[in-house]
Amino acid sequence: MNLIYTEHVLQRMAKRQLRKEWIERAVSHPSRIESDKVDATLEHRLAPVPELANRVLRVIVSKDEPKRVITAHLDRKLKDRI
Numbered sequence: 001m002n003l004i005y006t007e008h009v010l011q012r013m014a015k016r017q018l019r020k021e022w023i024e025r026a027v028s029h030p031s032r033i034e035s036d037k038v039d040a041t042l043e044h045r046l047a048p049v050p051e052l053a054n055r056v057l058r059v060i061v062s063k064d065e066p067k068r069v070i071t072a073h074l075d076r077k078l079k080d081r082i
Contacts, residue, residue: 001067018057025047027059027061027069030046030047045059056078060072
């Protein structure tokens with residue numbers, strides 16, 4: 001998958017110990033896609049991470065191609081809900 005990682009997301013990935021493979025999996029095979037409430041050009045891709053006891057990874061990406069990964073984090077509110 002052709003993704004462009006912003007400096008912001010690279011910093012967050014290092015701080016939160018998120019792997020690129022998890023980001024790519026969430027973007028390419030999300031369990032759910034949500035529109036961003038503020039920016040219509042962005043969407044949220046959500047997917048469980050089996051390596052982390054199915055905690056839900058939320059990845060915010062641009063809708064255009066190639067996708068720009070803006071940020072990513074584990075969503076505590078959605079564990080076991082996807």
